[in-house]
Amino acid sequence: MPLTTACIGAHVTPAVISTLFAHYTDRKSRRHKPTAHVSYDQGLNVIRAFLQHAAYHTVEDLQHFTAQRVPTPGWVRVEEVTIPEEYLSQAAxxxxxxxxxxxxMRVGGPTWWQWRGPMKDLKAEWIEMKSDYRARKRTNERCRRIMFYVHGGAYxxxxxxxxxxQLQRHARKLKARIFARKFIRNRSLQMCFLTNPAYLYLLSQHDPSEILMAGDSAGGGMVVSILVTLRDRGLxxxxxxxxxxxxxxxxxxxPSVEAGSSLDYIPEHGFMxxxxxxxxxPNADDLMEIRKGAAQKKPGSQTSIGDVQPTRDTETAVHGFDVRKDSAPAVTAPGxxxxxxxxxxxxxxxxxxxxxxxxxQITVRMPDGSTITIKDQIQMYAPNQLLSHPLVSPILQPxxxxxxxxxxxxxxxxxxxxxxxxxxxxxxxxxxxxxxxPYLDEHDPDRTIINKYEPTYVQLQVWDDLCHVVPTLSWTRPAKAMYRAIAQFGAWALSRAQKQAIEIPKNEPDSPSMSPNESGPSSPDTVEEAEKPGQVGKAGDPLPRFxxxxxxxxxxxxxAIFPLDPPESLPALQQPRDKIGAVxxxxxxxxxxxxxxWDERFAQEKLNVQRRRIEEFKRGYFGFDGEMPPVCALASRRREKDITPRVKEEKSYAMMLWSFMASKHDREMAEGQKNAEKEEEAARRRSSEKKKRRPSAASQRRTQSQTVSDMGQANGSDQAAAAEKESGPAQGQQSAQRADNPAPASPA
Incomplete structure (x- = not known):
């Protein structure tokens, strides 16, 4: 059964009911957790239930469901663009x-990852608030706030x-234009390549000081890899x-992955x-047999692969690993x-x-003394030998x-x-x-990179007990606070780069301003010295000192903001170097x-799928001369029919409902902004009409005989009109203020 709104609703509804019931019968355990808010508790469990249900469907089903169209609200403007081919060539x-x-050599060749399959063109979207677009159009002003967003989704x-x-909320909070490019269905390593041309295209439209990058989860990891590539290539x-x-x-x-967490929705055992x-x-054993046999028969020949028949251990093929408990375990690295x-x-x-x-193949010594050799691919994004590559795991960058x-x-x-x-x-x-x-020896053998660059300025916020990518639950109180903090940093970074103040968007009911003693020049020199907790700011508020x-x-x-625990008390920073990047x-x-x-439940299905893929593998690569794309990549499919064709866009009613609920606050704010614009326009018309009715100089000379009281009344009316024209139509519609000095404070 495909992944549909109906089947998701049937699976998620019991979770909604049980969460609501548990929320009110067990309030004590939630009192000091974010799950004390019923909206957050419900959202967390809905995502968890959805991922559990999606596990019983194929990867293609999940990709198709999450690629369905969600209509754009009427208060949002969207423009689709095509990235010209020249930027893809430059990025490559x-x-x-x-x-x-x-x-x-490690990724399998120089061209396969440039292939876009059924997606002939690389598409992207501009997303912005219509009210901001209209305001810029009236003043003929170009937007100098661009957020290039790379979304997540476990790659x-x-x-x-x-x-x-989420993109709509970022656009509204920062009064920015959001630029996001579209993905192909089966991502693999092609994702990172397809992100770089989009940024190069942006550089042809905007100065880099006008661009912010942003990304969540896997998208955040890609942003780091893109930044490192730009830095190293001098872009x-x-x-x-x-x-x-x-x-x-x-x-x-x-350690946090090992410890697990009941406060997150990501499955502790990974995605199945x-x-x-x-x-x-196909697992490593099958590929080894096929490729070794092909090389022995006709080195460099693609068609000879079909003559090779792998010898398969059924149990290993089902489980994807084997276990050794003999007295001579397999060789492993130290420890x-x-x-x-x-x-x-x-x-x-x-x-x-x-x-x-x-x-x-990854061989690990287990706590009980046995040795396990993993033969299946672990992560869907990349083959096992690439998991430690710095562009795949940026934590291992030199x-x-x-x-x-x-x-x-x-x-x-x-x-x-x-x-x-x-x-x-x-x-x-x-x-x-x-x-x-050993990782440095491969990627920075002469230790040039580690001594080349100055430290990066970083604002780190650790939000108590919150889950992965909190803005996903955008209707909840913690998410609203995080959106404000994001807008605050974004405005600060743009202001710093452009060397000019950034206009502060008008205050909103969910966006209390920070008082002067909570941030800015009057703040202590270090965040750790603050005696009282502050509050997250909003776009335009200054940051504390670095x-x-x-x-x-x-x-x-x-x-509320508090000092983060010192580095020596954080488990993450006590992890030895030789354990980082180790399985x-x-x-x-x-x-x-x-x-x-899982494999026992779907043993026959797995064997059938792998057998089918092996048969297709023997037919030779499709369109890549001598290259070896990872078998997880769409580019590695062997037959034309396996290349996912373009499909007709469908609406996703489940995601429409989720998006409608998640954007309720933005919709209310957009309606308020629209009403304010109407009031402002009406006030301008009234002011213009009064100006037209104002008597001319000749008329005033003819009415010199008017009484003082009449003249005073007339003058008072003119003064009121002039005051309204000067100050705006209503309280709260004043022009926005300007931010303080945006330059970052130096530790010196």
Missing amino acids: EKITEQLGPRGI FFGSIDTHRY PLPAGAILLSPWVDLTHSF HTPSGAWPP GRAYPGLRPDLKPVTAEQILTNEAD SLGGLPPLMITTGGGELLRDEQIYLAHKAANPSAYLPFD HQHMIRQRVDRHG NPMIVQKWLGAKKA
């Missing part, structure tokens, strides 16, 4: 330089439409970047789905750890191991210095919390958080437990 050239010869699902209500960097719960460590090597043509791909992309001797995997897929100012928000209750906290400190103090030496290139804040669910045996145990049960 820069990414090829960034990868280098070895990187190109394999989601679309502009699933995030439309203009944007004014700043906003990372919302960025996923930056695909090896899952930090019903087997299909898209997932899972029994496994490092994707490295051999047991901690040297980089060889070209032969990569080309035969032997490098995709340095995150030299980037524009960053805002990093993380939920205190989310699984990925630790890697996000580590990312912030690594950017602000690059020399103190270096990758493991201390050692950081603003470190803990924020509660009401938006954690405890996380493997959790993943394998769920995977074994």
Whole structure:
């Protein structure tokens, strides 16, 4: 049964009812948690129930459902554009330089990831509030606030439409134009490539000081990789970047993933789905047999693959791993750890191991002394040997210095919390958080990069007990506070880059202004010195001062700001270098437990899918001469019929309902703005009519005999009209104020 609104509603409704009932019968345990708000509690459990239900459908079903169209509200303006081919060529050239010869070999070739499949053109959308568009049109003013947004979705699902209500909120809060490009269905490593041309296109339209980058989850991880590529290639960097719960460590090597969390909706064991043509791909054993046999028969020949028949262990093929408990366990790296992309001797995997897929086998020593060799691909985004590549897991970049100012928000209750906290400190103090030496030996052998760049300014906000990507629950109180904080940083970064003040949008019911003693010049030199909690600001409010290139804040669910615990007390920052980028045996145990049960349930389906993919694999690559795209990529499909065709756009009534609920506040604010514009226009007309009725000078001379009282009344009327023209039609419609000095405070 396909993933439809009806089946989702049937599965989610019991969760809604049980959550509502539990919320009122067990209030005590929720008293100090964000789930004390019933709207947040309901939203969290609805997403959790949806992901649980989606697991019983194929990857294609989930991709199709989340790619369905959500109509644009009447108060939002959308414009679709096509990215010209020249920017794709420029981006390909820069990414090829960034990868280098070895990187190109590891990803499987220099051209397959430039292919767009059924999506012949790279499309993007401009999203903005109609009221802002009309205001700029009246004054013939160009917009100097651009947010380039990269949405998340675990690198394999989601679309502009699933995030439309969030993009609208960002546009309204910052009075900005949002630019977001569309994805192809089956993402793989092509996602990162297709994001770079969109930014290069923006640079042809706007100065980099007018551009902000932003991304959530997987999109946040891609933004970091894009920024590093721009930095290393000498391309203009944007004014700043906003990372919302960025996923930056695909090896899952930090403690928070191991500990788990009941306050998050991400499955602790990772994403599982019903087997299909898209997932899972043939495992490492099958690919090794096929590719080794092909190389032995006719080196370099594509058609010879069809003559090779892999020898399959059915149990290993079903589960995707094997277990050894004998006295001579398989060789592992020191400490029994496994490092994707490295051999047991901690040297980089060889070209032969990569080309035969032997490098995709990960051998881990478990706590009980057994040794497990994982043969299935772990993450849907990239093969196992690429999980540690710095463009896939930016936490392993040699340095995150030299980037524009960053805002990093993380939920205190989310699984990925630790890697996000580590990312912030690594950017602000690059020399103190270096990758493991074997990783550095491959990506910065002469240690040039780690000493090349200055620290990056970072604002880190850890929100108490909140889940992954809180703006997803945009109707809740914590999400509203986070949107304000995002707009505050965005306006500050744009103002700093443009060296001019940013207009403050008018106050809203959910956007209390910060008092002077909570931020700005009167703030203490460091956030840690603050005695009283402040409140998150809004667009135009100044930021607190940076201390050692950081603003470190803990924020509660009401938006109150407190000092973040010192670095020495944060588990994320106590993780040894040799454990970052290493596969954690405890996380493997959790993943394998769920995977074994899942694969047994769908054993026959999985075997059939893999058998079918192997047969297709033998037919040779489709359209890529001598290249070897990862088998998880759409580019690796072998037959024309397997290339996903364009399908007719469908409306998603489930996402329409979700978006309608999530954008209720924006709709109310847009209606209020529209009414205010009507009142302002009516006031202008009244003022114009009064001006026309004002007597001429000759008429005034003829009426010199009027009484003093009459003249005083007439003059009073003129004065009132002039005052109304000067001050505006109504209280609250005054012109917006200007921000304080936007330049960041230096620690010196």
